[in-house]
Amino acid sequence: MINDIITTLLVSIGSIFMLIAAIGILRLPDFYLRMSAITKASTLGLGMVLLGVSIHFDQFGVFVKAFIIITFLLLTNPVGAHAIARAAYKQGVKFWGETIVDELELLSKKAENLEKEWQSNRSNFAVGEELIYTLMQLPASHGGSFRKALNVAKQIESVNTPVGSRLLGIVYSKMGRFNEAEHYLKLASTECNFNQKAIFSLVDFYTENNLPNRALNVLEDAMQVHPQNIEFVFKAIFIAFDFGVSHKLGLACCDKIIAMGTDVSADYLLKAARYKRIFVERSIGKNY
Amino acid sequence: MVNNVLIIAIIIIGISMLLVVIRFVKGPSLPDRVTAFDLFTTLVIASIAIFSLIWENTSFLDVAVVLSLIAFLGAMSFAYYILKRKE
Numbered sequence: 001m002i003n004d005i006i007t008t009l010l011v012s013i014g015s016i017f018m019l020i021a022a023i024g025i026l027r028l029p030d031f032y033l034r035m036s037a038i039t040k041a042s043t044l045g046l047g048m049v050l051l052g053v054s055i056h057f058d059q060f061g062v063f064v065k066a067f068i069i070i071t072f073l074l075l076t077n078p079v080g081a082h083a084i085a086r087a088a089y090k091q092g093v094k095f096w097g098e099t100i101v102d103e104l105e106l107l108s109k110k111a112e113n114l115e116k117e118w119q120s121n122r123s124n125f126a127v128g129e130e131l132i133y134t135l136m137q138l139p140a141s142h143g144g145s146f147r148k149a150l151n152v153a154k155q156i157e158s159v160n161t162p163v164g165s166r167l168l169g170i171v172y173s174k175m176g177r178f179n180e181a182e183h184y185l186k187l188a189s190t191e192c193n194f195n196q197k198a199i200f201s202l203v204d205f206y207t208e209n210n211l212p213n214r215a216l217n218v219l220e221d222a223m224q225v226h227p228q229n230i231e232f233v234f235k236a237i238f239i240a241f242d243f244g245v246s247h248k249l250g251l252a253c254c255d256k257i258i259a260m261g262t263d264v265s266a267d268y269l270l271k272a273a274r275y276k277r278i279f280v281e282r283s284i285g286k287n288y
Numbered sequence: 289m290v291n292n293v294l295i296i297a298i299i300i301i302g303i304s305m306l307l308v309v310i311r312f313v314k315g316p317s318l319p320d321r322v323t324a325f326d327l328f329t330t331l332v333i334a335s336i337a338i339f340s341l342i343w344e345n346t347s348f349l350d351v352a353v354v355l356s357l358i359a360f361l362g363a364m365s366f367a368y369y370i371l372k373r374k375e
Contacts, residue, residue, distance in 0.1 A: 016300065018330070018334060021327060034323060038326075057346055076363075080326065084323060086367070087319065091319070
């Protein structure tokens with residue numbers, strides 16, 4: 001009796017969901033809205049109907065079959081919807097009038113404008129840098145490519161070695177070519193006398209590749225050259241804290257900031273004191 | 289009582305099929321038709337499930353399993369076709 005009630009409830013609710021999906025596909029104004037409406041509604045509706053079927057028969061075999069169909073539905077419906085929507089976007093199926101944001105379009109326009117600006121004035125490195133970042137973000141179908149970004153970086157390098165080699169290193173690290181990226185980033189950081197930007201790119205590269213010790217070595221060198229730069233010290237503290245390595249260096253950095261006393265703002269002092277407490281507790285073996 | 293509810297559910301699904309077919313005929317672009325077809329297959333699977341309830345026969349569910357597989361393959365191959373075709 002109770003089985004029957006549950007079955008009828010599930011089946012009727014499921015079929016009403018499917019009716020809503022069908023109304024949605026007929027009434028919504030553009031392809032992408034229809035897509036989003038029908039995949040959700042049909043997944044839920046069919047799932048409910050099949051659940052009702054498996055409850056009604058109350059057999060293991062039927063339950064397994066319904067489970068297979070539901071699992072498959074949950075896996076394949078989003079994948080299929082994504083594939084079709086992507087294909088439609090690439091084919092240029094129109095949005096309806098009231099869509100306000102098309103991020104890919106905006107990005108490719110930005111890349112075009114930056115490229116024009118870069119072609120007209122090759123001495124403006126900020127534009128070149130922005131262009132490289134934009135080119136690396138764009139998908140290949142809209143004119144983004146690593147080769148173009150690499151060319152721009154090489155052009156910059158032939159004029160200004162430190163900036164150019166830093167950008168080359170960033171592009172290579174995004175391409176996944178570890179050795180070249182390391183070479184160029186190291187070159188950049190020694191070439192421009194441990195500039196903050198270059199050092200931070202190298203450190204970020206090492207932390208992304210899970211090499212905290214090398215990053216800390218680089219920061220130590222940089223701190224010796226620029227003892228007044230608090231950013232380096234804090235970066236070292238963060239890395240030592242995040243990766244749980246080299247408590248000694250972390251402690252030394254905290255002490256350094258605390259020793260500066262009133263030269264730095266109270267905020268920094270408070271942070272340094274807090275991190276020092278954590279480092280001390282970690283180094284005596286208390287973990288939390 | 290149960291049978292009446294099932295028959296009403298079948299009728300609701302039939303109406304939804306009709307609406308989907310209207311979109312299939314109208315659909316201004318090919319992706320519209322592909323999604324309409326996808327939803328139609330889902331509706332067919334649901335109607336198979338409800339028929340298996342009405343006739344108390346579980347072997348219809350095998351058809352539903354196969355159909356759900358084929359629907360996915362169809363959608364993916366249509367997506368690939370839309371992606372690769374040239375106007």
